[in-house]
């Protein structure tokens with residue numbers, strides 16, 4: 001199909017979106033459900049309405065921009081990503097997928113092409129998880145992974161503001177049923193890789209066949225708070241030192257059992273965290289990721305045993321409470337094959353790849369055939385203001401995504 005896709009228009013829109021919430025170094029700080037997030041949404045809505053898309057917003061703030069198909073009986077094909085960023089975010093993590101989807105709909109509109117099934121562009125609420133935990137919470141609510149009530153009551157990590165209250169304050173609490181998005185034929189998400197593999201190997205695109213199994217937990221260590229000058233070392237029950245030893249043990253376990261996996265302490269809090277005080281408590285967000293469910297389980301079991309032994313020796317208690325986890329995600333092979341065929345057609349160098357990062361597509365994959373397409377980013381840098389992509393990668397990703405989305409919307413068996 002010869003669709004009048006405009007890679008320049010996509011690029012210009014990426015740059016215009018990046019003017020909302022700019023930070024030094026060329027990046028963005030556009031937290032979910034902030035005033036800036038509201039501005040980004042309004043811009044997307046305006047662009048969508050200019051090409052005749054009907055815009056609905058659900059009770060969790062997820063935006064759906066719909067272009068009707070020829071056959072009213074067909075379920076829509078979804079394409080989307082997110083517009084919120086990390087506090088030290090770049091211009092492309094999230095917006096690339098949303099605005100590539102918008103460009104497909106724009107080209108269909110301009111050429112007067114009608115697909116068999118409707119196509120719906122989705123901007124999921126609060127993907128990043130830096131303010132409302134867990135990550136991908138809006139998609140989790142829509143796909144029924146978390147209840148609507150759980151999502152609306154999620155407290156902000158910084159000031160405890162409820163998700164539902166922040167949503168009301170931005171003016172983006174809609175009336176639509178979030179679960180309506182489950183009733184779709186397929187979900188596509190284009191995204192930057194956020195890792196260094198594709199560029200290093202000279203690939204233009206990654207066909208994402210699945211994602212790492214992941215478990216993130218809040219670990220709470222409880223000892224006893226005392227005076228930093230007067231309490232002899234052997235009489236302390238220092239929560240922070242115990243936590244540090246547990247973290248080092250967790251890393252050693254990964255290197256010993258499965259160095260191809262990932263281990264991260266995303267946050268660390270000392271309690272009470274006051275000068276001159278031996279901190280009796282510590283809390284940290286601790287996660288492992290691995291391509292195999294079984295290996296992830298083994299890593300967690302060994303870490304639990306090591307943490308318990310350290311706690312006993314240091315006379316503190318430890319509790320590990322998982323709050324964000326999913327098994328190995330498998331994306332849909334039919335959709336992946338469409339992306340591969342399109343990549344061949346456009347002369348894009350491509351490979352299959354697993355995602356180490358979590359994405360909204362993981363939750364969509366629980367309810368419908370789903371797939372992701374990665375474009376490289378320079379040096380693998382992401383969640384950083386200097387995150388960057390080439391125009392060539394942006395264009396190849398757009399053309400391949402467009403072919404696969406439209407083929408799916410026109411396919412008899414979708």
Ligand SMILES: [Zn+2]
Nearest residue numbers: 093094127191
């Ligand atoms: Zn993202």
